[in-house]
Amino acid sequence: MTAAALLLLADGRFPAGAHAHSGGAEEAVRAGRITGPETLAAFCRGRLHTAGLTAAALAAAACAGAVPPGALDAAADARTPSPALRATARRLGRQLLRAARATWPAPELDAVARDHPGGLHQPVVLGLAARAAGLAPRDAALAAAYESVGGPTTATVRLLGLDPFDATAVTARLAGDLDRVADLATAAADDAAARGTDALPAASAPLLDIAAEAHAARPVRLFAS
Template identity: 75%
Template structure:
């Protein structure tokens, strides 16, 4: 199948609703933890090695044919924050709609039936990649990249950060993104053989806690 489908899936303009979410950057900016391109890069690095690794492994495991319901439950256990779980399901639902338009498949139809309120976004991403004929590494790259591109774009808006600086931060993270994608695929293969307990559970306490703080604000620019 066409490898270029990855470009369609990973495109920031793909109509899956990601632009409405900051990946925790809005809370971190308000708390004074992201103030510059350097602290944005550090935030993205931490998110990449925690939420990004987990999302990459979930997506890769879905491509490998691990039961989506089991992956969704594994995602729940690895996402304690109810605000983040709700956001992941909303994003999953929107992505599924776009994916079914792009790569119609019985598996995507079945997922929509099983999860009317949406499955966790990385699980949907993996099944979308699978429907598009992509491999587990493609899905892992896509999920890992999204874990940093979202906060970078959001911070440009939140801090009026120079977009060139934000792009520089993302470019410097590329070698680590390679390693995270490799680790994610390796873990996904183990999960396919041994069960979802083998998936990574890397977590960022401030991402989870910050998401709950953020969800309680009366006014915010981003949904999460």
Template identity: 70%
Template sequence: MSALLLLLADGRFPTGGHAHSGGAEAAVKAGRIHDAPTLAAFLTGRLHTTGLTAAALAAAAAAPGADPDALDGAADARTPSPALRATSRRLGRQLLRAALAAWPHPALTELRTQYPRGAHHPVVLGRTALAAGLAPADAARLAAYESVNGPATACVRLLGLDPYEVAAVLAALAPQLDTVAAEAALAAERGELPAASAPLLDIHAEQHSTWKVRLFAS
């Protein structure tokens, strides 16, 4: 595995992702996540819906001849929640800043010029993979991994779950993660981007955005 792939997957890479729970905070408050088994169910659903969609968008954006503007529009159309759209663009802007420092590349400069307030995160992730010399399949793996790792880590803080139990949940999900990433990369290669959705994530995101007191930004 490329060291660059490991660097981008590292939660310490300065993209601001640690401040977001991926919908886990709202799911915890709603009682949908309260222990390791319910966390596993939440992550499985997230991986096969928004995770699959994000992974395909990232893989498509990592192709040298990709059209970032068309893909950003596709990401917008697949994100019905205004709160989640804003979060995706904020995370995209933060990732782009880190990526430009690490891998200066015309594809990233173009994104910064075209989207000063941030392109959607999967699009930036894909263009970052391209700039770093990674393949579209690598971009799909990164997006799929991020779709479950962020919420899992957040639940350690939100619920005080045993970190070893949470690590075991992620390990058990690894085969599904590989399958979803491969499916997403193939869909991107064929130009058939999926639009799998999770309506409860959209509803919870809108509710979460109105909270006056919260631990995570989203």
């Protein structure tokens, strides 16, 4: 059952609102930093090993349950200097929590909704949802890592009219990287259980932060972020 739960959680059709976000790809296309399969691959590899790794470790730590969700959310704030990205992460966190409570009812998820009415960063909720679904921390990390490249890839098909086969091949070629990032994130989450959130990776991507603010200020855009 748990393998199926991971497929469900990582599925882009899971009703948690992720389809409305491009993971920074829309602004990168607009700035000419993504122009085709090669530059999409470089963008996704960089995003995976920065924002993706940081998100994956937060998700793994939330799933492991040793660090309280509020402390993980504060760690996510310190790792997210862009207010636009903090707002996006909380919005997606609220939508995911709603979907997860309906899908895998659990008192723990009810408590999170009650204790954090403003919402938690999405990777933290992803980890809690994975826990409620009976998944392991590495599953949560892998789902977060996959999402960090799946969003931009799918969005680029719409933004550039990229061949969907080419876009999917980009994700497929990152399979080894996804596994490595999930391993690193899971090990860091183990560390955080003993040493606190300081042990979590803080890998950052300057252009994602810079572009997120520009994107949020645009009156016309296809994706919310």
